[in-house]
Structures are given as C-alpha cells and as structure tokens.
Amino acid sequence: MKVLMFGWEFPPHISGGLGTACYGLTKGLAGLKNTDVLFVVPKAFGDEDQSVIQLIGANKIPVAQKEIFFEEAGKKMDYLEVQSEIIPYVNEEEFWNLKKQRMTSNPRFVKTTEGLNIEFSGTYGPNLMEEIKNYALVAEIIAQDRSFDLIHAHDWLAYPAGIAAKNISGKPLVIHVHATDFDRSGGNVNPTVYAIERQGMEMADKIIAVSNFTRQTVIEKYGIAPEKITTVYNAVEPVFGRKKKNLRKGVNEKVVTFLGRITLQKGPEYFVEAAWLVLKKMDNVRFVMAGSGDKMNEMVNRVAHLGMADKFHFTGFLDADDVYQMFRMTDVFVMPSVSEPFGIVPLEAMQADVPVIISNQSGVSEILNHAIKIDFWDTYAMADFIYGLLKYPALSGFLKKSGKKEVGGLTWQQSAQHVRNVYASLLNM
C-alpha cells in the first residue's frame, strides 16, 4: 500500500520529539512488506536522510506546473499541467491583473516565488497559521497528482493538509495525535488550535494516539468516539557505536539531570523544589537543567532564591551530541512532566545507562516497568527517589541493567506494525 504522509519536521531539522517520532515510524514502516511512504514536509532542506523513504518539501512543489518524479532514476521526467483552482500570484501587481480576468469558479489566491512555489519556513514562527493553510493548499495538489491508498497526518499542524488531501482524493485519512493543546497549554487551550485539532479528529477515519493517556484526552476533551482511536506507543532508535569520547566529570559528584523544554508542560519547577530538598540532606550532588523555554528565567530566579545556585546549573538548549554527552555524565534523569503525551527522552536516557524517574502523567509510564514513577507534584517522593538512587547503588545498578534491556525491546518496527494494522483495518485488508 502507498501512504501519503504529512508531517511538519524531519531530522535533522527538529525542535522536539515530533520529528524524531516521524522519522522512526516511517523507517519502521519502510521495513515492512508492501508499504511505501511518501513523506511531505513544508520545507525540505535537502540533507534529510532519504535512504528509506521519499521525502518531498511542500516548498518544492510548483503550484501551477507540476514536475513528476519517478521512483527510479533513469526514467524520463515529464511535466504536467495541474488542474487546480489555485491561482498563483508573484506580486501584488500581478495579483490585481489576475483579478481583472474573468474567473469561472471560485479561485483562491496564494503568494508564490518566481518558480511558482510557495515559501515555507518549516518552523513555528509568527506566520504559523498562514503556513498551515498554505501547506494544505499544496497538499491538495500533491494529492491530486500522486497515486496512493491512504493519507496519514502527524499532529495538528498537518491536519489541514490531511483533510485537504482527503477531500480531493476521497482516500481514508489517519491522523496521528502526538500531543494535544491541552498538554502544551496546561489547560488554557488556544481556541484556534483546538478548532483545527478537533476538525482533524472529526474528519479522520481513524486516529492513532501515542498513549492511552492521550487517547483519553482525545475522548474526553474532543468528544471523539473511543472505537475510532487506537493507541500505538512510540519507540526509540537503537544507538550503535556512538563514539565514546573520553569524558571525565570535572568533579567527583553525582549529577541529576532534567532535560527538555523549560515550559509549563514539562514541570521544571517540581524538579527545582525536589533538588532543594535533596541538597538539604546531601552535599556531593549537582543538578542540571538542560534546555530552554519560557519558564527559564523564572527557574533561574527560584534557584537563586533558594540559595543553591552553586549546585544547580542551566545549560541552555543542547543538540543531539551534547544530549548524549550529558547523559553520560548523568546519574539520575528526571522527567517531571505535568502532561506528557509520550516522552521519548527517558527512553534515550535508559539507552545511555541512566536510571530514570518519570511522572505518572506521561504516556511512556504506561509501557515502562524499569523506571521509577511518581506524580509530578509529589516533590517529596521525587526527592526521596533521587536520594535513594544516588545513595543505594544496588537500585541504580538494577535499573541501569534492566532498563537498558527493556528499552531494547521497544522498536519502531513493532510500532510500525501496529500502525500498519490500523491502515489494514481501513482498507479492509
């Protein structure tokens, strides 16, 4: 079967877990028989890993003239006029000229480059809403132009694209909920975003949620029928032969790490409070908050206020290599998320032999046994576990060993197989 997939980001140009998950899933799907994935992102940079899937950037799609790519090189290329209601315009003058012409149906206008492509930033910038709309327009063209059996859209940014593709092609639509606005906002949802999410969920023929936690949110907050939603857990890419730089800790002290965006959703304040409790009792330990976000200044202030700035460090945003180095220095990893649809980072930590403490309010806690689970608000329990992991080597040793084994069993191939089962149920296979 051929799957037309819409995402928003793809490694290495990612800002969070969504791109990583999309990459892992498509790679897993590519490993299955009879499954071809055409992955569309708003902006293709050209350096993405295309060894297993075909990736196209919406910014490379000419709106009026469409270039047809063939799977195998050597076949002849052809150009084809696309019958589209979209009328491209390059600048304002041309726009007005076009408007003066008589139009048969109701055309829509969209701004393009000289090559008649639409520009996308592919980020989460100020023109996000406009980009999402334009993305949907291009999706329509791609859908008209390609043959496929099924549409799969990842997260709300790509839902309009998925809907557009469904409307034009009549093929079934699967939407994949990696997060909802309830996770991101802590309850104060943005009505525009909510509307897009809800429309996507209602239009979808099947919904895939990354955890039962998220599935429940979709049922309760968006009023979607439970039987339409399937839970498919994320997994983690195995790490092979990462070169081990000889890294030495500068100090003979234990390191406890928080890694993630410093935002309300991730619960950084609970980590700070727990750190303070631990430091009251223990001396040779340091706390690191890696990442950046809108709550960072507040956290720095709180740390200073508690008088532990000499033991509590902020690193700012870390890239993939730095993250790996950070894990190698870490003795305990904590993810105190207030609302985490899944949470891949603990899995990465476990791969790097780090025992993890995760909140019960995370999707990943549903599948992990060899992780310590707490409620995000229970800073006393959190502190107690941090202390226990640092103080009693038998516990951390056990968690390291069994955790790594457990995480080794979570593969994208399995997740992909579950996703394929969802496809099959839609196509009555």
Added chain:
Amino acid sequence: MKSICLFFQVHQPFRHRRYRFFDIGNDHYYYDDYANETILRRVAENSYLPTNKLLLKLVKKTDCKFKVSFSITGVALEQFELYAPEVIKSFQDLAETGCVEFLSETFSHSLASLKDKAIFEQQVKLHDQRIFELFGQKPKVFRNTEMIYSDSIGAQIYQMGYKGMLTEGARHVLGWKSPNFVYVNALNPRLKVLMRNYKLSDDISFRFSNTNWSEYPLTADKFTGWLNKLDPKEEVVNLFLSYESFGERQPKESGIFRFLEHWVQDVAKSKTLKFTTPSEVLNELQPVSVVSVPNPISWADEERDLTAWLGNDMQKEAFEKLYDLRHRMTFCSNDELQKDWNYLQVSDHFYYMSTKFFSNGEVHSYFNPFDSPFEAFINYMNVLSDFKIRLNTVTPENELEQEVAALQKLIDEKEKKIRKMEAELQRFQKPKPRKKPAVKKK
C-alpha cells in the same frame, strides 16, 4: 485409612510507613500504624475470627475427629495483642480442645535460615517461648518461613530438637514421586519431612472462587471424592494453606465457609479418611524414601524457589546490608533496637521489592503497600540507614572503630596531661619576669 494433615499459616507483617530520607536521623518510628491496624482488623474480622469460630464448632461437633495445626508468627501475635486481642483468645480456645497443634517457626517470619545459624536458632527459640506462654504447647514440628527448606536447613532443625518439618512438594524436587508419603532429610534421615500437596491445597486457597476454572464450583462432595480417588497406597495428604484463604482471599460470599464446614464433616464421617496433626503423622507413618533438596525451595510462585525474596540485586543488597549488622546486634541489649531488628527481618519487606510481578502479577501485588518495587527498596534502605545510626550510638561500627575510639581516648588523656604539665611548667617559669617589673615599679 488415609490421613489428612491440615495446616494453616497465620502471618501479618509490621508494614513500614513512607520513610523519606529527611526522616533519617530525625524520626525513629518506622511503622504505618494506620495501615497495620486497619488491615489487621479487616483480616481478623473477615477471616481469623469467623474461621476460628467455625473450627471450634467443628472440633466440638465431630468430637475431636477434626484436627488441625497452625503456625502463627511472632509478629502476627504481637499485632493481635495490639489491635485484636480477641483473636488470641479464640486461638487459645482452640488450643484448649487439645485437637489443635501449634508448630514452631521463626519469630519474625524471617529468612534467617538462609544466612546465619545462630540468629535463626535464636529466633526459633523466641517463637517457641511465645507459643508456650500463650498456648501451653512446646512445638515438636517445624515449619520454616514460606515453607523454605533445604537439606542443610533440615539437618540443622533436627539438631535443634525437632522431629519433623513441613515443606512444599515441589515438582522439580519430587519428580515422579508423590507428595502423599512421609519422606526423610537427605543429610540426617532422622528428620521426617512432610511435603505439601500443592494441587489440592491451591484448589482451595487460589482456585476456589475462580469461575474460569474447569472444576468450578468446588463442592465438599467433589473434594472428598478427589481425596478418595487417590492411590489407596498413598498415606497422607498434606493440605498447607495460608489462613487468610478463608474469608479474605476467598470471600465469605464465595461459600468458602460452608465448603469447609461440609467437607470437614464429610471427612470426619468417612471410613477411608481421617484428620491428623503433623506430630501424629510423624508418629504413625513410616517414611518411604529420602528427599534430596540441595538448593532451597519454598512454596512461592511457579518456580518454588527463593526468587520472590532474593531474586534481584536490590533484594540481595537489602538482605546483605541487614544481616551485616547481625554481629553487632548480638551485643545490643537495647529493647527497642531489638524489637525493630526483629521487625526489619520480616520476609515481606523483601517480597515487596520483587520485580517478578512485571511478568506474573496479581499475587505479588496482593497486600503490597508499595506502588513499585523500587519504592519498597528505597523505603527499606532509608529505614535501615536510620536503624544503623541508632545502632552506632549504642555499639560502635566495628573493632577498628572501637580501637580507634580507645586510642582517641588515650590521646585525649595524654593531651590533657601534657597541657596540665605545660601549665605547671609555666608556673615555675613565670615568677622571674614578674619580679623584674615589680622591682622597676618600686
């Protein structure tokens, strides 16, 4: 005539409260009184009291044809005294009938038999003393914690003066042999061993109310029928159950009490079956063979081994760290420390740390006060850390430290002496400079 040997285990641990690391060194009370009291009251009312009442009735009704044996752990007895003294009274009523035998075991339901002979013996003695005080019996037969048994434990038990011991009729030990005979210990054939018939025992304690079970519902007729259908040459059927099976694991509504009542009367009337206590079995029946158990067995889980308590690194670590203190505890005469030491050894603490339930759940999570084995481990280690601090104030850590302490004391004394002498020396030297200014002044 086939003997039915019915045995019940009665045990309740002292559960620890959430003992955070902030408490270490600050708060020396480790127990969750609320949980202990509510659980004990609940189990007493659902199980111990009604079952005891029924057993007493049956003993009287059958004119002592119904016989039964118990092993009640010391920690359970202490909890009865605290929260439900009427349970002790009801056991005493049973003891008075003369048809009930009380067996010996470790006071704190501990795993001491696997670690230290001296501590083990001490705990067993303590338990026997309690049983004698309360029920006026000197136990002759031994039942180790969770039916833990091995050749060497058995041999030691004989040396301690017991004639027989109960254990699990584990399949991997017996092989083709039947548990329904009396066996003897491989190292010392004078110790007789009774093997639990786990199939028939678990039919009552685990499967009774399971509606998916092919034999559901289990009736007294059916069960007596099974006993009669056994090979006529087989001599004894050992039904060893956890006492909470009646009324707690199998609730009253499942009909467990009515089953017990009818089945007991059936057997009492039967011409082919009779109830016997373990001591009577050992006196009446001849052993048929040696049973060789080089590695310890227990009655827990499918494996019938020790992995429920000492299966993972955390459990082993906690166990080792606990018994590291054993030599110092022998010199400790502080009553409170001794009491906490007994409660720390309760095997349940290690059971809570088991990670086996990740694969085969239910039973391990039953009665487990902790959400995860990791929490159980940390909590236990925190308690142990505090206990160590207290112990250190009573008896210093080790010989080296004791020596250091003695030497330090010596140095302090010498220094004092030196300072005193220096002061004296100064006094002898002082007069000279004093004189001169005195002269000048004049």
